[in-house]
Amino acid sequence: AQSVTQPDIHITVSEGASLELRCNYSYGATPYLFWYVQSPGQGLQLLLKYFSGDTLVQGIKGFEAEFKRSQSSFNLRKPSVHWSDAAEYFCAVGAGNTGTASKLTFGTGTRLQVTL
């Protein structure tokens, strides 16, 4: 069975500083990987996804993530954080084709706080 580990429960960065959120996955085949962001009391919004090809993927809001198969990682990065980036971030791995459903396994999330 697949699993996702987000080792950092809470991270604080200063506005304008760079950001890296860690994600490690466990999956036997080619993983399908996602990063989502959640503001308080809201649903999840997709930031970016990796299916295949270029291991550096670009997403919305200036985020990017790099897939490293040798390290089983899919870390999320942003060069310069804005105060509006404060939220909870979830990494997820897909179970591959299961009919028409796309079952995902989510990490426990990393809460990002941005100081001014």
Added chain:
Amino acid sequence: DGGITQSPKYLFRKEGQNVTLSCEQNLNHDAMYWYRQDPGQGLRLIYYSQIVNDFQKGDIAEGYSVSREKKESFPLTVTSAQKNPTAFYLCASSAAPAIGNQPQHFGDGTRLSIL
């Protein structure tokens, strides 16, 4: 605009009562999902449905029931058998995958509390 609508935003349940959470999507997606979110535990899959009149249990289905009578609707009932129902419930949908997994699109959630 296409999206997923969950209602109500807040819901209160009395002991021994069943309550139903609504989820409607106009994205023409085949698959729909229900998740439960608790602090520090991420999202856990309750039920999912790949097609009308079909659904499968997820990881924590006990105490919950669903139906899928229409493509756009996937209501979740929290029964009295669910002893710890206080949580944030999220509904999602996804298109049929041409390759790999398709991203899931989420509603804004329903927060359920016990009176």
